[in-house]
Amino acid sequence: MFIRTPLCDLFGIEHPVLLAPMAGVSGGALAAAVSRAGGLGLIGGGYGDAAWLNRQFDAAGDARTGAGFITWSLARQPHLLELALERAPAALMLSFGDFRPFLPRIRDGQTKLIVQVQTLDQAREAVDAGVEAIVVQGTEAGGHGGARATLPFVPAAVDIAGKIPVIAAGGIADGRGLAAALALGAAGVLCGTAFFASGESLASDNAKQAAVRGSGGDTERSSVFDMVRGLDWPSDWNMRTMRNSFTQRWSKDIDGLVRNLAGEKVRFEIARAADDTDIAAVIVGEAADLIRGIEPAQATLHGMILQAEDCLRRISRLVEPNSKR
Amino acid sequence: MFIRTPLCDLFGIEHPVLLAPMAGVSGGALAAAVSRAGGLGLIGGGYGDAAWLNRQFDAAGDARTGAGFITWSLARQPHLLELALERAPAALMLSFGDFRPFLPRIRDGQTKLIVQVQTLDQAREAVDAGVEAIVVQGTEAGGHGGARATLPFVPAAVDIAGKIPVIAAGGIADGRGLAAALALGAAGVLCGTAFFASGESLASDNAKQAAVRGSGGDTERSSVFDMVRGLDWPSDWNMRTMRNSFTQRWSKDIDGLVRNLAGEKVRFEIARAADDTDIAAVIVGEAADLIRGIEPAQATLHGMILQAEDCLRRISRLVEPNSKR
Numbered sequence: 329m330f331i332r333t334p335l336c337d338l339f340g341i342e343h344p345v346l347l348a349p350m351a352g353v354s355g356g357a358l359a360a361a362v363s364r365a366g367g368l369g370l371i372g373g374g375y376g377d378a379a380w381l382n383r384q385f386d387a388a389g390d391a392r393t394g395a396g397f398i399t400w401s402l403a404r405q406p407h408l409l410e411l412a413l414e415r416a417p418a419a420l421m422l423s424f425g426d427f428r429p430f431l432p433r434i435r436d437g438q439t440k441l442i443v444q445v446q447t448l449d450q451a452r453e454a455v456d457a458g459v460e461a462i463v464v465q466g467t468e469a470g471g472h473g474g475a476r477a478t479l480p481f482v483p484a485a486v487d488i489a490g491k492i493p494v495i496a497a498g499g500i501a502d503g504r505g506l507a508a509a510l511a512l513g514a515a516g517v518l519c520g521t522a523f524f525a526s527g528e529s530l531a532s533d534n535a536k537q538a539a540v541r542g543s544g545g546d547t548e549r550s551s552v553f554d555m556v557r558g559l560d561w562p563s564d565w566n567m568r569t570m571r572n573s574f575t576q577r578w579s580k581d582i583d584g585l586v587r588n589l590a591g592e593k594v595r596f597e598i599a600r601a602a603d604d605t606d607i608a609a610v611i612v613g614e615a616a617d618l619i620r621g622i623e624p625a626q627a628t629l630h631g632m633i634l635q636a637e638d639c640l641r642r643i644s645r646l647v648e649p650n651s652k653r
Numbered sequence: 654m655f656i657r658t659p660l661c662d663l664f665g666i667e668h669p670v671l672l673a674p675m676a677g678v679s680g681g682a683l684a685a686a687v688s689r690a691g692g693l694g695l696i697g698g699g700y701g702d703a704a705w706l707n708r709q710f711d712a713a714g715d716a717r718t719g720a721g722f723i724t725w726s727l728a729r730q731p732h733l734l735e736l737a738l739e740r741a742p743a744a745l746m747l748s749f750g751d752f753r754p755f756l757p758r759i760r761d762g763q764t765k766l767i768v769q770v771q772t773l774d775q776a777r778e779a780v781d782a783g784v785e786a787i788v789v790q791g792t793e794a795g796g797h798g799g800a801r802a803t804l805p806f807v808p809a810a811v812d813i814a815g816k817i818p819v820i821a822a823g824g825i826a827d828g829r830g831l832a833a834a835l836a837l838g839a840a841g842v843l844c845g846t847a848f849f850a851s852g853e854s855l856a857s858d859n860a861k862q863a864a865v866r867g868s869g870g871d872t873e874r875s876s877v878f879d880m881v882r883g884l885d886w887p888s889d890w891n892m893r894t895m896r897n898s899f900t901q902r903w904s905k906d907i908d909g910l911v912r913n914l915a916g917e918k919v920r921f922e923i924a925r926a927a928d929d930t931d932i933a934a935v936i937v938g939e940a941a942d943l944i945r946g947i948e949p950a951q952a953t954l955h956g957m958i959l960q961a962e963d964c965l966r967r968i969s970r971l972v973e974p975n976s977k978r
Binding site for chain 1: 655656657658712772773774791792793800801802804805806808810812823824825826827829830832833834836837838850859868869870873928938939940942943962964965966969971972973
């Protein structure tokens with residue numbers, strides 16, 4: 329058995345599951361593993377390092393992968409788009425910023441464009457532009473995101489999207505979440521946290537362990553890691569991570585962090601180099617409760633599909649004929 | 654056709670849909686309408702007005718309804734529990750505080766106890782106490798609530814709950830949300846926003862219109878309305894409402910509100926009396942996008958069930974036999 333939606337046809341994939349292009353985590357090996365398992369792996373373009381990106385495309389080998397970029401960051405380094413287009417990616421995903429300046433070049437390159445949105449107004453913009461698919465990302469997602477929660481956000485976006493496939497993201501890390509997303513009208517899902525602790529993920533060992541141990545209740549959105557990394561993210565978005573001593577110290581005292589920034593940058597970089605997750609960021613979302621161990625991405629993806637199938641069978645049996653209506 | 658889950662057997666209802674006991678909104682007429690339509694209506698016990706509560710039970714007439722209380726408030730007025738138990742309610746629901754002191758009396762009264770939780774630790778506590786059902790409430794809910802989002806929170810709670818039915822709440826206002834909740838492992842849903850604008854709801858006319866016009870993106874959580882109403886809510890919970898000029902002025906300037914509280918209380922009460930929703934609270938959640946008009950609660954509930962059935966049929970058809978696996 330398998331689950332077939334319009335997303336499968338759009339991208340020529342077996343399972344309607346995309347790997348989120350997590351910066352520094354979704355490298356070529358992870359993207360290739362997800363694609364080889366029947367999903368679509370997206371390499372995380374991150375903040376723009378051409379040499380790194382080339383290495384990751386190389387690492388993906390002959391697997392059919394795509395890539396995702398942070399739109400406001402790509403606008404500062406448009407040559408990265410050329411680099412990605414040269415690889416004939418299965419799709420490009422743009423998130424966090426105005427995708428429209430890039431649309432003509434992506435069309436020229438005969439590449440499918442996925443746009444990730446955090447508001448219904450952004451969804452309308454993407455639909456009006458005729459992109460190939462939209463990712464509707466809920467606030468429960470790990471990493472950068474907005475304020476709307478997946479469960480009510482997805483059906484509202486589906487009502488706007490018409491024939492354009494909606495991909496649900498945020499809080500989905502098992503087959504129940506996939507089945508729920510399909511129930512909401514999505515054509516598939518995009519998962520980050522589910523694959524964060526995969527064997528092929530570039531997350532550090534301690535970060536993977538922290539993700540497996542952690543709960544969604546131990547995560548929060550803040551800007552502290554962007555500040556200490558010197559990343560000038562627009563204020564529309566902030567970043568969900570596990571809580572640790574760094575977020576506890578600063579997330580409610582941004583002014584204090586600004587005053588102590590030079591010293592905190594040093595402390596943070598030392599912790600990052602030492603893989604000290606009590607200070608460095610563990611960038612996962614509220615679905616952390618649902619990841620139970622470090623395993624190959626293929627096992628995660630196939631487990632998700634099997635559980636979703638079971639789930640769809642289970643709930644379809646809940647509908648009973650009844651003479652009362 | 655209809656949708657049958659263990660929740661239907663537990664409460665002797667036809668549809669696995671509960672009316673949230675919204676304070677000041679879920680009166681006897683609305684609770685009775687939901688129960689007569691085949692769900693379970695819960696009268697909102699609110700902050701404790703015995704005469705009001707008696708009138709609402711009277712208004713529910715012979716319909717089989719229950720009631721819900723704010724636990725920390727009930728602890729100050731335990732006689733309200735006696736009042737409710739005298740009505741032989743179909744169930745009592747306790748939210749926001751320690752339910753355990755009330756458990757023996759509710760057991761004595763042979764009444765089913767539903768406990769609403771906002772964290773996994775609270776879910777564990779309710780499961781350990783052997784309550785009849787738990788409501789797992791996501792942050793997208795209107796009114797008071799916590800920080801976790803419904804989609805990843807429900808399956809994590811289901812994994813804890815064992816045989817105790819989980820009822821999903823927060824962000825669910827149509828059949829797609831109901832079907833998604835069932836996919837996540839819930840045995841049913843509890844809906845507030847879906848019924849806020851019902852004909853039978855006690856919400857004001859302008860509040861209902863604002864809810865119908867509004868979007869989930871126009872809602873936010875804050876404590877400003879609790880402060881101006883003089884309600885000393887524990888800081889674990891705050892309240893989701895539509896944004897309006899009052900939240901815009903004060904939600905990021907709580908200290909300022911404290912300094913101006915006397916005057917703002919007067920301004921707020923005048924607005925409330927005048928049904929001025931630019932200042933008074935419109936207490937709905939992120940599912941506001943999904944409510945499209947003012948209609949009888951029965952139409953909403955039956956529409957939800959029909960859509961959920963369609964949805965379950967649609968997604969069960971996505972599972973295809975395939976020789977590749």
